[in-house]
Amino acid sequence: MQRREFNQLLNDILKPHTINDFCPNGLQIEGKNEIKTIITGVTASQALIDAAIEKNADAILVHHGYFWKGESQPITGMKKRRIGALLANDINLFAYHLPLDIHPVLGNNAQLALLLDIEIEAGLEPVANSVAMKGRLKTPLTGEEFANKIAQVLNRSPLSSLVRTDKIETIGLCTGGGQGYIDLAAEQGLDAYLTGEASEQTIHSSREQNIDFFAAGHHATERYGIKALGELLAQEHGFDVTFIDIDNPV
Numbered sequence: 001m002q003r004r005e006f007n008q009l010l011n012d013i014l015k016p017h018t019i020n021d022f023c024p025n026g027l028q029i030e031g032k033n034e035i036k037t038i039i040t041g042v043t044a045s046q047a048l049i050d051a052a053i054e055k056n057a058d059a060i061l062v063h064h065g066y067f068w069k070g071e072s073q074p075i076t077g078m079k080k081r082r083i084g085a086l087l088a089n090d091i092n093l094f095a096y097h098l099p100l101d102i103h104p105v106l107g108n109n110a111q112l113a114l115l116l117d118i119e120i121e122a123g124l125e126p127v128a129n130s131v132a133m134k135g136r137l138k139t140p141l142t143g144e145e146f147a148n149k150i151a152q153v154l155n156r157s158p159l160s161s162l163v164r165t166d167k168i169e170t171i172g173l174c175t176g177g178g179q180g181y182i183d184l185a186a187e188q189g190l191d192a193y194l195t196g197e198a199s200e201q202t203i204h205s206s207r208e209q210n211i212d213f214f215a216a217g218h219h220a221t222e223r224y225g226i227k228a229l230g231e232l233l234a235q236e237h238g239f240d241v242t243f244i245d246i247d248n249p250v
């Protein structure tokens with residue numbers, strides 16, 4: 001498929017024009033015109049680029065790309081090496097940030113909820129495109145049981161703050177660095193809040209507002225959206241797609 005057509009296909013699926021984001025969504029670095037072999041991953045790190053070069057990929061498709069609001073603009077050092085390698089090898093870089101978090105089926109939130117048997121019911125924020133979601137566990141579990149389930153499913157023990165004795169039924173969730181939403185979840189009386197990362201203050205929010213908290217890893221919680229998107233591109237559009245998991249403990 002031609003690059004322009006591929007970009008359009010992704011935009012049709014993820015609708016980035018409907019979302020205010022902190023980075024450009026879609027084609028970020030232009031490479032060759034014809035796209036067949038695609039490497040997907042969470043972040044466009046050097047290791048992912050090296051893997052794409054080795055596999056002779058035409059494009060890299062990620063959740064965390066480049067050109068974030070507020071970052072240093074000059075293309076030097078690490079940034080020069082990454083962009084230089086993409087340009088030298090004529091590899092396209094496509095990135096979708098919030099559109100890939102909130103997509104109702106392929107999104108990071110939706111895919112994580114599916115894996116953890118959470119039924120998403122609504123957005124946590126009172127806006128149309130809420131990044132954080134809320135719902136309930138299909139089978140209520142104690143905090144400890146739910147932490148064990150996360151560890152099993154994500155292959156990584158979560159950092160948790162378990163402050164309640166009752167089982168968890170209602171839960172807020174936001175993959176990645178969504179710890180700031182814990183207060184909104186508490187305000188709405190949810191039993192628990194699940195995200196990728198934790199800050200020092202998150203634990204106080206959990207303890208003082210009696211809400212169980214789980215930080216299951218920014219990387220670990222955001223592997224599944226891009227994976228699901230890649231599988232759709234392979235199954236429905238015939239692309240040769242390989243998901244490469246460059247492990248990250250955060």
Ligand SMILES: [Zn+2]
Pocket residue numbers: 064175176177218222
């Ligand atoms: Zn993220």
